[in-house]
Amino acid sequence: MTPIRVGIIGFGRSGFGIHANAIASLRDRFTVTAVYDPLPERRSHEDFPDLKACDSVEELLRQEDVELVIVASPNKFHARHALAALRGGKHVLCEKPFGFTTADVDALIAASKASGKVLQAFQQRRYESDFQKVKEICESGVLGRITFIRTSWGGFGRRWDWQTARSFGGGQLYNNGPHPLDHMLELFGDAEPEVWCDLRRSLCSGDAEDEVQILLKAPNSPTIQIDLLATAAFPQERWYICGTRGGLTGGTDKLRWKFVDWSTMPARELDTNPTEGRSYNGEKLTWTEGEWTSAGAADAGAGATPASMPTFSLYQSLWATIREGAPQVITPESVRRRVAVLQKCYELTGIPFPEGTLTGDADATTTVPVPTSAIRSAATGAPEPSLAGQI
Numbered sequence: 001m002t003p004i005r006v007g008i009i010g011f012g013r014s015g016f017g018i019h020a021n022a023i024a025s026l027r028d029r030f031t032v033t034a035v036y037d038p039l040p041e042r043r044s045h046e047d048f049p050d051l052k053a054c055d056s057v058e059e060l061l062r063q064e065d066v067e068l069v070i071v072a073s074p075n076k077f078h079a080r081h082a083l084a085a086l087r088g089g090k091h092v093l094c095e096k097p098f099g100f101t102t103a104d105v106d107a108l109i110a111a112s113k114a115s116g117k118v119l120q121a122f123q124q125r126r127y128e129s130d131f132q133k134v135k136e137i138c139e140s141g142v143l144g145r146i147t148f149i150r151t152s153w154g155g156f157g158r159r160w161d162w163q164t165a166r167s168f169g170g171g172q173l174y175n176n177g178p179h180p181l182d183h184m185l186e187l188f189g190d191a192e193p194e195v196w197c198d199l200r201r202s203l204c205s206g207d208a209e210d211e212v213q214i215l216l217k218a219p220n221s222p223t224i225q226i227d228l229l230a231t232a233a234f235p236q237e238r239w240y241i242c243g244t245r246g247g248l249t250g251g252t253d254k255l256r257w258k259f260v261d262w263s264t265m266p267a268r269e270l271d272t273n274p275t276e277g278r279s280y281n282g283e284k285l286t287w288t289e290g291e292w293t294s295a296g297a298a299d300a301g302a303g304a305t306p307a308s309m310p311t312f313s314l315y316q317s318l319w320a321t322i323r324e325g326a327p328q329v330i331t332p333e334s335v336r337r338r339v340a341v342l343q344k345c346y347e348l349t350g351i352p353f354p355e356g357t358l359t360g361d362a363d364a365t366t367t368v369p370v371p372t373s374a375i376r377s378a379a380t381g382a383p384e385p386s387l388a389g390q391i
């Protein structure tokens with residue numbers, strides 16, 4: 001088995017902490033041979049003594065032995081770095097958000113087709129075991145027709161790094177947003193969602209949103225609510241699902257669900273006569289219950305390094321695609337759907353895109369801040385008063 005030789009662009013929390021560390025555990029399949037980071041002190045590490053330290057992206061792409069380039073630079077560089085790598089004849093594994101617009105993703109897909117090289121989005125949380133179980137339960141039909149799904153992500157805390165700065169493409173929409181949105185689109189079905197979004201800046205030091213709410217709906221799909229909150233002093237469990245036969249609740253390490261079998265119950269024809277004894281409608285329900293507990297280490301939640309199992313699963317699949325021609329499990333086209341919704345969120349709230357789209361200027365530093373009052377995608381009432389200066 002010949003390991004795939006890897007070059008990494010951006011050697012920070014993701015490039016080093018997630019990717020290089022995962023690869024170190026998959027030595028028979030992958031090996032890191034080159035790295036580029038603008039910070040010279042980040043171009044080497046004692047754990048990887050044979051690493052070629054490159055002075056630029058171009059130098060890294062000139063390394064003939066590099067087959068796969070991992071794009072782990074800040075968000076606004078993703079599309080440019082991934083496009084350059086594909087055009088340079090490399091396979092690409094690109095971090096989320098994987099470009100800012102569908103035009104970005106389309107350009108990457110076209111470059112991948114033209115070069116015959118694999119384009120893989122690092123959407124590793126699609127492999128999370130709680131999500132896989134939720135999908136299985138929903139698709140099994142035991143909960144009936146799924147009517148509503150809420151997923152809650154967040155905690156209570158300030159953040160002050162580039163992920164809070166619009167000039168880097170920071171903000172919760174593109175930081176954590178891609179993960180729950182990817183899960184939700186998988187559960188939503190193939191319909192084109194109508195999107196509603198609410199953005200707000202509450203606790204972070206930068207000018208990007210740190211609070212996001214998204215609603216998705218379509219006639220024959222569940223209504224989806226995604227909450228990403230920096231002010232969640234009492235974080236809610238990740239999953240809350242309602243169906244016509246029952247529901248599911250739980251988090252990354254444990255899920256519970258219960259359902260009734262309406263076929264064992266008497267039919268209830270509409271009866272518009274006043275009820276007997278002025279009673280309210282009510283009947284005894286017999287629940288069938290289920291429970292699932294994660295077999296591996298669950299994700300530690302917002303602010304912590306993501307759990308490693310989903311990363312390993314994605315790397316195993318990528319290896320099979322590159323070396324054996326196996327079909328991709330997570331296609332760029334499926335991730336394009338998620339990019340389209342995030343793009344719509346900015347468009348609907350009137351917040352201009354962060355610079356860094358392939359058609360924009362990646363070096364621009366002037367941005368429009370997200371207000372501290374709620375910015376809504378539809379006229380749903382007056383914005384709340386500004387909270388600036390109150391923390």
Ligand SMILES: NC(=O)c1ccc[n+]([C@@H]2O[C@H](COP(=O)([O-])OP(=O)(O)OC[C@H]3O[C@@H](n4cnc5c(N)ncnc54)[C@H](O)[C@@H]3O)[C@@H](O)[C@H]2O)c1
Nearest residue numbers: 010011012013014015037038039072073074075095096306
């Ligand atoms: N999938 C996940 O679960 C996950 C988790 C963390 C981060 N990420 C993603 O990884 C990317 C990097 O985030 P991070 O948390 O590692 O940030 P980071 O700041 O820790 O690392 C980014 C690195 O990129 C370098 N860099 C800056 N400008 C660059 C340029 N022009 N070219 C190349 N490198 C450059 C920085 O010096 C830094 O070392 C982001 O897109 C983020 O969304 C994904």
